[in-house]
Amino acid sequence: MGPAGSEPVCPDRRHRPPAGRGRRAVCRRDAQCRPQYTSRRHAGIRRHSRETGSRHLVRPLNDGHDFVFQLGGHAPRLSVRPGEQFTVFTEDCFSGKLTSVDGKPRKVAPYPKVNPLVGPIAVEGIRAGDIMAIRLHRLEPARDWGVATISPNFGFLSGTRASPNLQREQEERVWIWRLSPDRTQLTTRTSSGRTLSASYRPFHGTLGVAPAHGEVRLGVVPGDFGGNFDIPDLREGATLYLRANVDGGHIYIGDGHYAQGDGEIAGTAVEGAFFTTLSAEKAVPDESFDWPRLETESHIGVIGCARPLDDAARIAVAGLVRWVARRAGLDTMDAHQLVSQTCSLRVGNVVNPAFTALCSVPKAVLSP
Known part of the structure; x- marks a missing residue:
């Protein structure tokens, strides 16, 4: 989609979204209106340089590229150097x-045109079988608002084809959440006029690589290849470890969240757009690696994806025991005991085709 500046702004104010939504209405030659991104998406984002004190333009790597809705099945569209x-x-x-x-x-x-992803991004030098370290350096909101919904037959409290019930379904409803100028709070209005608030806690719901064996998975699906985890720990400063299944790894990223509670129980987070800065490189080989690993400044953890939820939790816990044993120099039984007494077990989502769980421990407990 091209820059909006090349077409006139629609004179009908009814077609213009409220200020700050990051979009404006433009008209086709037949005078029918359509929403289009402002030029900011295409021009990039201006950032301050600590070294020079000046502001410089950062143009997104995917500028001019369409989004995709699945992981796998694509030739790489973008390429980066290791650590870049x-x-x-x-x-x-x-x-x-x-x-x-x-x-x-x-x-x-x-459906299935939901959860658009950037990618695939090939990393030079990565070979199938390598463990990749993908680090999120910066998540900057691209808009000052996010959106959340409740939809019939979707969400933890709704009946679905796989778990039907005879109760009346919830109605479809949308909430627009506004981001405060200091980027600390989100607020929205209820149908009765009350104000609801939530802390701004940005993270990416989806980050993954091309699946193994030539599989193609929808962007809403999580698995051992990564994907739609919906785990709030996948935030700025976090590193996700994934095994590359193809040369180059083929990274996919999207599904920005401005806030979300554990489980994403209503079916969506406060969904938002980001300018995200990341890097990827080859990690140290580890024969105990099986499921995605997540490392933050204070914790290490393993992510499991499965249904039912207890299987996802079991995958995460078993994977963490193996990682702790290797990292702390413990035998499996001692690592099992340490994880049992110090871990946190967090639910990522309970609404997607596979549920997700993160089992993590503080790094401090790994020291002798």
Whole structure:
């Protein structure tokens, strides 16, 4: 989609979204309006240089590239060097099309055209079988608002095809959450006029690589290849370890979240767009590696993906015991005991095709 500046702004104010939404209405030659991104997406984002005190333009690596909705099945569209920091623009799960409480989520983003992803991004020198370290350096909101929804037949408290019930379904509803100028709080209005608030806690719901054996997986699916974890620990400063299944690894990233509780129980987080800076490189080989590993400044953890939820938890716990044994120099039984007494077990999502769980321990307990 091209820059909006090349076409006139629609004179009908009814077609213009409230200020700050990062979009404006433009008209086709037939005078029918359509929403389009502002030029900011295409021009990049201006950042301050600590060294020179000046501001410089950072153009997203994926500028001019379409999003995809699946992991795997694509030739690499972008390429980076090992350890090189690069910035991409990621859309929200509705492709930026749900901008009003009157919007219809399933019309603007019909399944499976949800959860648009940037990628695949090839990393030079990565070979199939290598362990990749993908680090999130910076998550900068691309808009000052995010969107959340509740939809029929989707969410932890809704009946689905796999878990039906005879109760009346919840109605479809949309909330627009506004980000405070200091980027600490989100607020939204209820249908009765009350204000709800939540802390701004940005993270990426989806980060993964091309699946093994030539498989193609939808962007809403998590697995041992990464994907749609919806785990809030995948935040700025975190490193995700994944095994490359193809040469280059083929990274996919998207599904930015401005806030989310454990489980993503209503079906969505506060979905938002980001300018995300990340890097990727080959990690130290480890024969005990099996499922995705997550490292932050204070914790290490393993992510399990499965249904039922206890299987996802078991995968995460078993993987962490093996990692702790190797990292702390313990035998399996001692590592099992240490994890049992010090771990946190966090639910990522309970709404996707596979549920996710993160088992983690503080790094401090690994020291002798």
